[in-house]
Amino acid sequence: xxxxxxxxxxxxxxxxxxxxxxxxxxxxxxxxxxxQLILPMVDQVLSQAGFQAQDIDALAFGExxxxxxxxxxxxxxxxxxxxxxxxxVIAVSSLxxxxxxxxxxxxxxxxxxxxxARMGEVYTQWCEFDTQGQLLNCSTAQLVKAAMINPASDCNxxxxxxxxxxxxxxxxSRWLDAVPNANxxxxxxxxxxxxxYSLGQQIPQPIYLRPSVS
Amino acid sequence: MIxxxxxxxxxxxxxxxxxxxAVAIYDSRKGLLAHNLFSQVALHAEYGGVVPELASxxxxxxxxxxxxxxxxxxxxxxxxxxxxxxxxGLIGALLSGGAIARSLAFAWHIPAIGVHxxxxxxxxxxxxxxxxxxxxxxxxxxxxxxMIIRVDGIxxxxxxGDTLDDAAGEAFDxxxxxxxxxxxxxxxxxKLALSGDQTRYRFPxxxxxxxxxxxxxxxLKTFSLNTWQKAQAEGDDNDQTRADICRAFELAVADxxxxxxxxxxxxxxxxxxxxxxxxxxxxxxxAKLDQLMAKRKGQAFYPRxxxxxxxxxxxxxxxxxxxxxxxxxxLNFAAKARWSLEDLSAIDHH
Numbered sequence: 001x002x003x004x005x006x007x008x009x010x011x012x013x014x015x016x017x018x019x020x021x022x023x024x025x026x027x028x029x030x031x032x033x034x035x036q037l038i039l040p041m042v043d044q045v046l047s048q049a050g051f052q053a054q055d056i057d058a059l060a061f062g063e064x065x066x067x068x069x070x071x072x073x074x075x076x077x078x079x080x081x082x083x084x085x086x087x088x089v090i091a092v093s094s095l096x097x098x099x100x101x102x103x104x105x106x107x108x109x110x111x112x113x114x115x116x117a118r119m120g121e122v123y124t125q126w127c128e129f130d131t132q133g134q135l136l137n138c139s140t141a142q143l144v145k146a147a148m149i150n151p152a153s154d155c156n157x158x159x160x161x162x163x164x165x166x167x168x169x170x171x172x173s174r175w176l177d178a179v180p181n182a183n184x185x186x187x188x189x190x191x192x193x194x195x196x197y198s199l200g201q202q203i204p205q206p207i208y209l210r211p212s213v214s
Numbered sequence: 215m216i217x218x219x220x221x222x223x224x225x226x227x228x229x230x231x232x233x234x235x236a237v238a239i240y241d242s243r244k245g246l247l248a249h250n251l252f253s254q255v256a257l258h259a260e261y262g263g264v265v266p267e268l269a270s271x272x273x274x275x276x277x278x279x280x281x282x283x284x285x286x287x288x289x290x291x292x293x294x295x296x297x298x299x300x301x302x303g304l305i306g307a308l309l310s311g312g313a314i315a316r317s318l319a320f321a322w323h324i325p326a327i328g329v330h331x332x333x334x335x336x337x338x339x340x341x342x343x344x345x346x347x348x349x350x351x352x353x354x355x356x357x358x359x360x361m362i363i364r365v366d367g368i369x370x371x372x373x374x375g376d377t378l379d380d381a382a383g384e385a386f387d388x389x390x391x392x393x394x395x396x397x398x399x400x401x402x403x404x405k406l407a408l409s410g411d412q413t414r415y416r417f418p419x420x421x422x423x424x425x426x427x428x429x430x431x432x433x434l435k436t437f438s439l440n441t442w443q444k445a446q447a448e449g450d451d452n453d454q455t456r457a458d459i460c461r462a463f464e465l466a467v468a469d470x471x472x473x474x475x476x477x478x479x480x481x482x483x484x485x486x487x488x489x490x491x492x493x494x495x496x497x498x499x500x501a502k503l504d505q506l507m508a509k510r511k512g513q514a515f516y517p518r519x520x521x522x523x524x525x526x527x528x529x530x531x532x533x534x535x536x537x538x539x540x541x542x543x544x545l546n547f548a549a550k551a552r553w554s555l556e557d558l559s560a561i562d563h564h
Binding site: 035036039040042043053068069072073075076077078079080081083084085199203205206208212213 | 261265267268270271274275277278279281282305306309310311312313314315316317318319320321322544545546547548549
């Protein structure tokens, strides 16, 4: 299954095309530049792979949690592409993506993904993979006070909280710095073809976890 | 992605600059084919104003289903270009529509154009049967704007006057709010004014004795507040007093706008006026401007009522003019919170 994935939940603006015969990824650290960069990157990934729209089986996007505007850019872009190309969309947790990246990098299978949510809070999700990287189990993504992060002594952590909450990052037996990328979104999407929904079935939406009015 | 300038086009448009999600399809040969709008007014009402994050979240839910619905209503025509509101407005709201619009155009290999929201309002009367000829004076009065503009053609705009503080619609809404008339209260002020006694209060006509075309409405809002508080102190804070204040307030705004428009027409030597924006739905303002234009043997042009407020039909029309002139944006859909009408490029095919 050839999947075109978009991930813009953090300052990392990322596009990836992954299939049996293809793996092309582009990413750029670009705070507040996603609206400028994302479609040129999609265009570039497709042309590097020599792909046309008809070669794509499904679209995927990082649904969050993360920065609200970035999440809506990813959701909006996949909506537009899905409508224009008549493709189904697979939503993937941006936290699961980070955990998958950590698995790929280390081969270790259990990770707590932590993304800085500002205001003293962190988005977290616990993920367990098999040795092939298939997601076996995960908790529901949640928003917690940074001070509440209290991992078991043998727990691995991955994410972007090292700078903002070094004391929490230090609690993990192993800590990896990461932000979500589109390759991981595509890899996880390819594990769940049954969750590819047409726009008629489901409009791709961000996962915010925080209310719009506090 | 190359268009032949001046070729007729069928354009799909998306408007999401504030609290209305709207989609329309305009064909330069056949006119408006379909238009739909989802208003978020009820969502924001409990907060007494537009909550930007709430607006953005709703746009990203509603726009794509509205596109599908509008395409079906129009009979699934072949779309030659896509227009979307790129500013001015709420950044998150604009980006929601922009992301969908620009990606759809990319997927369809057709050109896209980011449209100036106020250019949409300026050109809205062009969708009517008897459109104004250039040049004309335009009065744009809404909850966010109060501007007098000289229009010599598409993209040829000269800002002649602006509000120095509140927009006219903002003063309407605030007058309503202080008297407990709910949100958005502007239309309620217009409605209550119908049963108001216009001889009971007299409100000032701000800045009419000063030269120039700038306006100010915050003083009028304060005058409403003082009048209402005095009535409250005297135990006179009833519905009739509300209606009388609404009437006096509305007359003051209408007179002020009429005086400024007369001055603009005289100054520019013109005799056509276009009135657009949500406040232009107000009956008294229309009556005053109609009287003014009748006396001068000129003409006032209004969009139909549903196109006075935010809509995508006007964005489709404005976008079609620019796309047909060969203008288009690259793949960047960055939005502009602030954007001067005077910075737009002129197009010549009219």
